[in-house]
Amino acid sequence: MLGLGSAATPFGLKAMEELQKLKDLRKAFDKIDDEWWSVKDELSYVKDDLKSLKSELRELQYGMEDEIGGATTDEERDELGNKYGKELEEVQSKIRETIANIEKLTKKKEALRDKVDEASNKLYEYENKLGYHAHSGGKLTKYA
Numbered sequence: 001m002l003g004l005g006s007a008a009t010p011f012g013l014k015a016m017e018e019l020q021k022l023k024d025l026r027k028a029f030d031k032i033d034d035e036w037w038s039v040k041d042e043l044s045y046v047k048d049d050l051k052s053l054k055s056e057l058r059e060l061q062y063g064m065e066d067e068i069g070g071a072t073t074d075e076e077r078d079e080l081g082n083k084y085g086k087e088l089e090e091v092q093s094k095i096r097e098t099i100a101n102i103e104k105l106t107k108k109k110e111a112l113r114d115k116v117d118e119a120s121n122k123l124y125e126y127e128n129k130l131g132y133h134a135h136s137g138g139k140l141t142k143y144a
Contacts, residue, residue: 029119
C-alpha cells in the first residue's frame, strides 16, 4: 500500500494531526519571536537617532554661544538669537518625538515579550506532551 504503513489508521491520522499542530505552534512562536526582534532592532536604531539629535543640539548650542558672544551689536545678537532659536526648537521637537517613539516601542517590545513567553510555553508543553522537539525550520526530532 505505497509504504504508508499505519499512516492511514486512526492512530496514524491522529499522530499526523498532532505533528501538524506542533508545526503550527512553532510557526506561531517564530512569527511572534521575529516581530519581537524586529521591534528590538527598531528600538535600538531610534535610540541611536536620539543620541545623534542630542549631539546635534549640543553643537548648535555651542555654535550659538560662540556666534552670539562674538556679535558686536544688540541687533546682531537678536538676529542670531532668532536664527538659533528656530533651529534649537526644531531639534528639540525632534528629540521630543523620538523620546515618545522610544516609549511606544518599549511598551510594544514588553507586550511582545509576554506573547513570546506565552507562545514558547505552549510550544514547550506540546513538545513534551508528544515527546518531540521542534527545531528552527519546522523539523521535528523525536526525543531519544
